[in-house]
Amino acid sequence: MKRSRDTISHHQASLRIENFLHAVPTSSKVSSGTSGLSPYWQAKKSIGTYTAQEAQRLSDLGIEARMRVKISDHYEALVTGQSGMPPSEPLRFLVTARDEEVVDLSGESDPSSQMLFSPIPGLLHKYEMALIHVVNTCSAHCRYCYRLDFFSGKTGKKIAKIPDVISYIRAHNKRQLQTSEANPIREVLLSGGDPMVLTNAKLASWLGHLAEAGISQIRIGTKELAFRPQRFDEALFSMLDDFHHFYPNVRLVFAVHFSHPDEFLQRDEYGDYIETAKGINQWIEAVELPVNQLSKRRNFISLENQTPIIKHINDSSNVIERLQRQLYHKGIGNHYFFQCRRIEGHRAFALPVERTLQIVNDSQRSLSGVECHARLVMSTQRGKIEIVGEAGDQIVFRLLRDSNGGAQKGAIAIAQRNPEAVWIDDYLDRIISDPQTVLK
DSSP states (O other): OHHHHHHHHHHHHHHHHHHHHHTOOOOSOOOOEEESSHHHHTTOOSSSSSOHHHHHHHHHHTHHHHSOOEEEHHHHHHHHTTTSSOOOHHHHHHHOOOTHHHHOOOSBSSGGGGGGGOSBTTEEOSSSSEEEEOOSOOSSOOTTOTTHHHHHTTTOOOOOOHHHHHHHHHHHHHHHTTSSSOOOOOEEEEESSOGGGSOHHHHHHHHHHHHHTTOOEEEEEEOHHHHOGGGSOHHHHHHHHHHHHHOTTOEEEEEEOOOSGGGTBOBOTTSOBOEEETTEEOBOHHHHHHHHHHHHTTTTEEEEEEEEEOTTTSOOHHHHHHHHHHHHHTTOEEEEEEEOOOBTTGGGTOOOHHHHHHHHHHHTTTSOTTTOOOEEEEEOSSEEEEEEEEETTEEEEEEEEESSTTTTTTOEEEEEOOTTOOSGGGGGGGEEEOTTOSOO
């Protein structure tokens, strides 16, 4: 009898995902932008991020061996001033290749040793949740991206395959049910690359199969709201609504990546933000519309923002304060601020750790408690380490996320301050107290 019930359940599940995927509409929005430096130095673009001479020089430097140049039309308009607003220098630094990137290429080819936590190609199982690489490109490329190796293929990281991922999750969760301290995978982060560059059909396939595997919360890590907000069209929202209809107990979390207010706020001819009410700024319509649509679905969709603090882009407490306040007012939570990872070429982007901490602390002085939830963290092989604060000549760290099963979550480490430190390794010769080896 048990076998019969299992067969019926499997049959019903198969019908459910089949019906969901059959109804997925095709998006009418086609990705557009420029990939590579050659369109610039070959003079195929009359207006753009680079002059022909700049593009040729950067190409000769081999800049794209580190990270291919790519920019969406929407973002390029914000950078160059073709959007009707003045050009944005912070956004230019975010996507524009510069000589400094290849002056010093020291850093980690596999930041945070992610391959140590990859039991199958394309899946990272570092914490109680799993991260899945579903695509290896974005609509534009952040020059400080810590997945350089994934884009270049340097470390052999692969795009995950749905059957392999589902088999791994089911097998892991079955084993966990047989232990006294069960820790099944119930949450998954779709990453890449940017999952939102996938077609609706491919994205829906991931969502549906993960839901059928028992996943109750799916995060989608994306910068498309900044790079190409037109991706969030009626067809996408129709698919998301259908997903909720078929899988009402699965929550979606869009982990969005807004790095600077220029990505979503309207500016006047002088470059000043336009105020619509006391302390509230006017949003760029192309970004505001999809954010409002996502917020309307808060019964099954959440929005959380995270961004690194990067030199020349958002290394200002005033910028970070505005970012947090305006995002929260639109229903977007502030989740993490990151210290720039020690990627190859990181010295062109990384601020000292203690300078980053000062920026975040200063940015939150006038924010309310609900506006300033974001924590400043470093993603390391050991786990996510929160930079808690300073006390005199000492700096305090806390293990926020533990890659060793969570047993030492909350462990504290104290070191002497180092104003030149850009990563956790720079404190190893200054440890005062670290009984649970948070820093080592």
